[in-house]
Amino acid sequence: MNHSWWQRLLPRSAFSQTVMLIGCLLLINQLVSYVSVALYVIKPSYQQINQLIARQVSFLFADGIELGREHLTVVDALNAKVKDDSMKVYNQKQAREAGVEQATYYGLLSNQMSDYLGGKAEVRITQGETLQIWIRPPQAPALWIRVPLTGFNEMALSPLTLYLMVIGALSVAGGWLFARKQNKPLKALQQAAMAVSRGDFPEPLALRGSSEIVEVTNAFNQMSHSMKQLEQDRALLMAGISHDLRTPLTRIRLASEMMVDEDAYLKDGIVADIEDMDAIINQFIAYIRQDQEAVRELIPLNPLIQELAQAESKRDGTIELALTDCPEIPMQAIAIKRVLGNLVENAFRYGNGWVRISSLFDGRRVGFAVEDNGPGIPEQQIPKLFQPFTQGDSARGSVGSGLGLAIIKRIVDRHQGKVSLSNRPEGGLRAEVWLPLE
Numbered sequence: 001m002n003h004s005w006w007q008r009l010l011p012r013s014a015f016s017q018t019v020m021l022i023g024c025l026l027l028i029n030q031l032v033s034y035v036s037v038a039l040y041v042i043k044p045s046y047q048q049i050n051q052l053i054a055r056q057v058s059f060l061f062a063d064g065i066e067l068g069r070e071h072l073t074v075v076d077a078l079n080a081k082v083k084d085d086s087m088k089v090y091n092q093k094q095a096r097e098a099g100v101e102q103a104t105y106y107g108l109l110s111n112q113m114s115d116y117l118g119g120k121a122e123v124r125i126t127q128g129e130t131l132q133i134w135i136r137p138p139q140a141p142a143l144w145i146r147v148p149l150t151g152f153n154e155m156a157l158s159p160l161t162l163y164l165m166v167i168g169a170l171s172v173a174g175g176w177l178f179a180r181k182q183n184k185p186l187k188a189l190q191q192a193a194m195a196v197s198r199g200d201f202p203e204p205l206a207l208r209g210s211s212e213i214v215e216v217t218n219a220f221n222q223m224s225h226s227m228k229q230l231e232q233d234r235a236l237l238m239a240g241i242s243h244d245l246r247t248p249l250t251r252i253r254l255a256s257e258m259m260v261d262e263d264a265y266l267k268d269g270i271v272a273d274i275e276d277m278d279a280i281i282n283q284f285i286a287y288i289r290q291d292q293e294a295v296r297e298l299i300p301l302n303p304l305i306q307e308l309a310q311a312e313s314k315r316d317g318t319i320e321l322a323l324t325d326c327p328e329i330p331m332q333a334i335a336i337k338r339v340l341g342n343l344v345e346n347a348f349r350y351g352n353g354w355v356r357i358s359s360l361f362d363g364r365r366v367g368f369a370v371e372d373n374g375p376g377i378p379e380q381q382i383p384k385l386f387q388p389f390t391q392g393d394s395a396r397g398s399v400g401s402g403l404g405l406a407i408i409k410r411i412v413d414r415h416q417g418k419v420s421l422s423n424r425p426e427g428g429l430r431a432e433v434w435l436p437l438e
Helices: 005-009 014-062 074-081 092-098 107-117 154-197 211-257 261-289 301-311 333-350 379-384 404-414
Strands: 088-091 122-126 131-136 143-149 297-299 318-322 329-331 354-361 365-372 418-423 429-436
Touching: 014 074, 014 107, 014 131, 014 143, 014 154, 074 088, 074 143, 088 092, 092 143, 107 122, 154 211, 211 261, 297 301, 301 318, 301 333, 301 354, 301 365, 329 333, 329 429, 333 354, 333 365, 333 404, 333 429, 379 418, 404 418, 404 429
Parallel strands: 318 354
Antiparallel strands: 088 143, 122 131, 131 143, 297 329, 354 365, 365 429, 418 429
């Protein structure tokens, strides 16, 4: 199923989705709060200030402008009417020198001022330590009136912004902690489920979290306990059967040793059958044991391969080594040696006497490959070969329990590795095993 790019960007885990949901809700709440405060608190305050300034400007022009010897210009005359520093009048040149061109034009305040003064007015604001309001009144469009607001500063609104930011941050942090607390039992449940899938059965998980999570955890504990009991019963049954079968096999072997020389051909057939049955029993035991050694150690792979090749050198055939420098990796040496031994055994059994063992390293993983020159296996049968009691021997014609590759896959899976089979272009089968560096 194809997903659009925005769906791929969305968080996948329940924890991140919960945090994102809480964050979005809080962001919407903060925006609504900020807009509400701006519309119903800040905007009315600006309107009141604008109205008061308009009244002061109207009073300034109320009695007209009288020019005389003391006040030769309109600017001087108007400034003379101002009793304090509440406002000051400038002509165009003076206003530019005082910074009117750097002031910001406000259309809404200009329209309101025009309504208050009965003509087209312009309002500009210079922000700084003191807020400066510039008004060009309709009564004298060539003049600018500057009104300083010493007790008012736009930066004084920062506590509101800071308050909203702090509340938002605390809310997100609280939501994150809440989601983390809710997600912690699920994380433990996931890890326990992964352990069960590898054949480990952890101790029962603590029942904590919401009621739904507690119920799921309790059900998982019961399932894990039942699976553990079932696995123990199965292992005991298989081990018992394997053990009990060895007793009559031993008696048959002893009886065959007492056969007369005339029946030597029968004796050889019986001994061969006993050895095949004993090998099958050993595979059953290896399968149910699951190679659960407790400790993994950092071990180099190449010495294991060389040791196995030396041990198999007495076979009829040729073992060719192609070793690469590989770092040490954590492994259960006995288990990996069993994997290597089983693959070499299959290569000799199904091949034509030639086996090549290679060590591999791709920077992230260490592995090995075992190749033979036999007839290979039909491609459609390869995916099924790792299932217990499954054989792909119709093309390669051998007898066995069908557990060899199942044992290999189980061991490799317990090492968090990967095993694969493929037919060689030259003929024969290639088995690859990859193990992680950590």
